[in-house]
Amino acid sequence: MQFYNTKTREIENFKPLKQDMVKVYFCGPTVYNYAHIGNLRTFVFEDLVIKTLKYLWHRVKTVMNITDIDDKTIAGSQAAGLKLAEFTSKFTDAFLADIAKLNIDRADEIVPVTSLMPEMLKIVNKLLTRKMAYVWEDWSIYYDISKFEDYGKFANIDFAGMKAWARVDNDEYDKENASDFVLWKAWKKEDGENFWEEKFMINGEEKVLKWRPGWHIECSACNMKYFGPQIDIHMGGVDLIFPHHQNEIAQTEALTGKEFSKYWLHSGHLMIDGKKMAKSANNFYTLSDLISKYKDTPENVVTRAIRLSFLNGKYRENIDFSFSKLESNIVVIKKIDELLKKLKRTYDNLWEENNKISKAFSMDLQGFMMDYVDAMEDDLNTPIAISVFNELITYLNSKIDSLEITKKEILASIDFLKSFNRILSIIDFSLFEKEDEIIPDNIAGLFEARNTAKTDKNFELADKYRDELLAFGYKIIDDRTWTKLEKI
Ligand code: AMP
Ligand code: ZN
Secondary structure, three states: OOOEOOOOOEEEEEOOOOOOOOOEEEEEEEOOOOOOOHHHHHHHHHHHHHHHHHOOOOOEEEEEEEEOHHHHHHHHOOOOHHOOOHHHHHHHHHHHHHHHHHHOOOOOOEEEEHHHHHHHHHHHHHHOOOOOOEOOOOEEEEEOHHHHOOOOOOOOOOOOOOOOOEEOOOOOOHHHHEEEEEEEEEEHHHHHOEEEEEEEEEEEEEEEEEEEEEOOHHHHHHHHHHOOOOOEEEEEEEEHHHHHHHHHHHHHHHHHHOOEEEEEEEEOOEOOOEOOOOOOOOOOEEHHHHHHHHHOOOHHHHHHHHHHHHHHOOOOOEEOOOOHHHOOOOOHHHHHHHHHHHHHHHHOOOOOOOOOHHHHHHHHHHHHHHHHHHHHOOOHHHHHHHHHHHHHHHHHHHHHHHOOOOOOHHHHHHHHHHHHHHHHOOOOHHHOOOOOOOOHHHHHHHHHHHHHHHHOHHHHHHHHHHHHHOOEEEEEEOOOOEEEEEOO
């Protein structure tokens, strides 16, 4: 498998540090509000990378943090009149529900930052002892970026002319404001009851201070706790390259002297009208917004269509969100659902005769699979993978329509679709597996009457019964050799 490594700025072959387990970390959400679909695009991308690794037989362990303490969560909880933990747990739950709806697998470890105090404390103390960090006059502790030789290299920023001793205590800032960044923030009135009292070694003396952590230290501590000094892959949205990932590298590598992560993968942004979707720009939609907008469409059709919209773009490129694109993806998902239902109907109605898999059929399926895997191994080229998938859908439809398919071939097709879906996660297999619903007697009677009318060529009467069935919520499906009733 090959992918683009932000660190080397090259497409590289993936080679795990150790064959037995690939260690994968990605930065989780800040739980001060509902995630927007821009955030969710990044989590779909990360899910795709992990599923592709697993598909290619790697054993993978995944860890994600949850930022449940920072300026935004504290301000939000105070505005809502709630304790921080109550406030953040509501949005953590909402986030986990959203990712489940998008068929994103949960990380093996989901780690709230407030559970990492001992690890963060340890790192800050070590950085102080090694003089990579210093205490400022308000008792906040800052990382001294001039002490880290390669600071800026990861983010491709040249700090040669940097102003010395400038400091930022905001977690988010741009490269123009790059300077020493805050590791631990001294308590301020606005923080209210959200602080920890911890012992620090300052100039050889132990001092107890009231603090809370800065943002970047979380991920260094989380990785150290669950993985140790080195991991294989670290991921996030492209906006995290600077300062967040640069700072994670500076902290971790200053402590361990080892390369923190071998590969760094970043996804492009979800844009809307040419601008990055962001809460601050107030140009965002949440998953619930979209589900309510399309309330006449089954929820799992809308959510799979959203996932498909993300897969239609290359992960490293920005993609534009639009309702018209989403609507055409809803149509695609409905077509996939129709295929599943058609496979099921055909399966139920086929005779057992000639029940084998032809060589040509099996070769055709293998061909689709090879093209699909090639595309995924090529820096996760999902647009190509999706076009191969669409060709497969067309192929299966034509096989069914021309009645050139056997029962065994239908089961083989389902297995192939399942294999494709291990990464794509956009197919609803319950449509194939579901047993026929029991049809009430009055409906069955109408259906029979309609079929008799049709056989008698009394089409007017047949149409009348068909409309009555429709009014009861049943659709008649006629094929060349059989007729079936389906609940809408
Ligand atoms: P946050 O909850 O702000 O910490 O962000 C969670 C993830 O969403 C991070 O990996 C960000 O890079 C990512 N993200 C934020 N905005 C967008 C966007 N418009 N498109 C794609 N990813 C985004
Ligand atoms: Zn992080």
